[in-house]
Amino acid sequence: MSVSELRNAAGDPAGSAASSCATSRRATAAVLRAWSIEDLRRIAKKRLPRAVFDFYDGGAEDEATLRANRAAFERVRIAPRTLVDVTRVDTSTTVLGGRSAMPIAVGPTGAPGFGWPLGDVGIARAAAAAGIPYTLSTMATASLERVAREAPGRLWFQAYVFKQREITMALIERARRLGYEALMITVDVPVGGKRERDFRNDFAVPFRFTPRNVLDFAMHPGWVLSVLRHGMPVLENVAEFNPEANDAAEIASSIGRFWDPAFDWSRMKEIRDRWPKKLLVKGVLRGDDAERLAALGVDAIVVSNHGGRQLDGASAALDALPQVVRAVNRKASVMVDGGVRRGVDVVKALALGADAVMLGRATLMGACAAGEAGARRALEILRDELVRAMQLTGVTAVGQIGPELIAPSPAGATPCP
Numbered sequence: 001m002s003v004s005e006l007r008n009a010a011g012d013p014a015g016s017a018a019s020s021c022a023t024s025r026r027a028t029a030a031v032l033r034a035w036s037i038e039d040l041r042r043i044a045k046k047r048l049p050r051a052v053f054d055f056y057d058g059g060a061e062d063e064a065t066l067r068a069n070r071a072a073f074e075r076v077r078i079a080p081r082t083l084v085d086v087t088r089v090d091t092s093t094t095v096l097g098g099r100s101a102m103p104i105a106v107g108p109t110g111a112p113g114f115g116w117p118l119g120d121v122g123i124a125r126a127a128a129a130a131g132i133p134y135t136l137s138t139m140a141t142a143s144l145e146r147v148a149r150e151a152p153g154r155l156w157f158q159a160y161v162f163k164q165r166e167i168t169m170a171l172i173e174r175a176r177r178l179g180y181e182a183l184m185i186t187v188d189v190p191v192g193g194k195r196e197r198d199f200r201n202d203f204a205v206p207f208r209f210t211p212r213n214v215l216d217f218a219m220h221p222g223w224v225l226s227v228l229r230h231g232m233p234v235l236e237n238v239a240e241f242n243p244e245a246n247d248a249a250e251i252a253s254s255i256g257r258f259w260d261p262a263f264d265w266s267r268m269k270e271i272r273d274r275w276p277k278k279l280l281v282k283g284v285l286r287g288d289d290a291e292r293l294a295a296l297g298v299d300a301i302v303v304s305n306h307g308g309r310q311l312d313g314a315s316a317a318l319d320a321l322p323q324v325v326r327a328v329n330r331k332a333s334v335m336v337d338g339g340v341r342r343g344v345d346v347v348k349a350l351a352l353g354a355d356a357v358m359l360g361r362a363t364l365m366g367a368c369a370a371g372e373a374g375a376r377r378a379l380e381i382l383r384d385e386l387v388r389a390m391q392l393t394g395v396t397a398v399g400q401i402g403p404e405l406i407a408p409s410p411a412g413a414t415p416c417p
């Protein structure tokens with residue numbers, strides 16, 4: 001997809017900077033009227049061409065795992081304590097050895113720049129402002145260097161493992177040189193998931209202009225203007241590895257072909273041996289895998305099914321959490337992601353044994369709605385909800401959240417005599 005093709009699709013709106021700024025101001029005003037992550041998602045949906053929104057919003061195949069992630073959070077109920085002085089609540093905690101204003105880290109999401117120019121930088125800056133760690137994806141639309149320069153907070157780097165070892169090792173070396181505090185290896189992508197929304201929307205790559213998606217772009221002139229003004233997003237970390245691909249969408253798809261389906265325990269150990277700082281492994285859903293990773297010296301396990309984008313039919317992340325927590329037995333930290341949309345979800349995850357949660361679409365949808373302002377709004381909403389949920393649960397510090405706060409499931413409830 002080139003800028004000139006976009007211009008044609010949009011009827012050449014002349015790329016006016018003034019109108020792009022006005023769009024940005026309107027978007028910022030709109031997110032201040034968002035009261036939930038779902039509100040931000042709705043704003044993003046309206047703003048983005050369908051093909052782009054669906055790329056972020058969608059999951060694999062029937063999206064059963066995507067739905068299951070949310071359903072698992074909704075099934076868990078809390079038994080709140082009463083008569084506790086909750087005037088003051090402290091949401092801060094230690095996450096992976098460093099202080100974090102909340103038991104939350106922003107997880108990696110690829111290609112946010114399609115949703116908002118340099119959306120990655122916006123999310124990273126919002127995370128820094130909220131006092132929580134940010135994870136930059138290999139598939140980011142901002143380079144390791146750019147984010148290190150422009151975002152002041154705690155930075156982690158997520159690496160995919162490529163067939164060509166030197167690509168992975170070069171990325172890891174860049175992260176080390178730039179002072180990224182932790183490395184996250186994602187292990188649930190031996191091959192790409194089958195995301196049918198992308199096929200149906202012709203988001204499949206190489207990008208093809210079809211009557212459907214040209215109309216789709218034409219109906220979203222605000223988005224088109226912002227792309228015209230800022231240029232096509234580039235997957236800055238990996239662009240150099242596939243010079244024939246000429247835009248982010250093409251690279252995103254073609255680079256997937258370079259992921260290594262043979263990546264296994266021995267190479268995982270190699271990475272552990274090569275990376276001296278904190279190491280997280282993301283995409284674990286089994287107790288035995290988690291136990292083995294902890295024994296290998298991994299510092300944190302992220303219980304995750306990639307937001308339902310990989311194996312459709314995989315367990316909901318929250319359902320898999322308790323067995324991972326038991327298996328790891330405090331030898332490593334445990335985090336969970338997949339479906340975190342409310343502050344109370346953080347309380348539920350911690351009560352089930354997580355040390356922290358990670359966000360994917362929550363901040364991504366914020367950024368798609370209004371860039372950094374939208375991502376900040378997402379974190380503000382979650383912070384406000386977390387404080388309120390802690391107060392209503394009767395806890396004043398993160399350390400007070402434990403399994404005794406989980407209400408017995410209705411099936412296990414004892415009927416009155």
Ligand SMILES: Cc1cc2nc3c(=O)[nH]c(=O)nc-3n(C[C@H](O)[C@H](O)[C@H](O)COP(=O)(O)O)c2cc1C
Nearest residue numbers: 056107108109110137186306307338339340360361
């Ligand atoms: C658009 C999109 C891109 C993603 N890109 C990556 C990625 O580059 N690396 C990765 O490890 N996980 C990636 N993920 C998965 C997220 O890190 C996270 O596991 C998932 O979004 C959590 O589910 P939730 O967004 O429903 O809360 C991506 C998720 C989405 C929605």
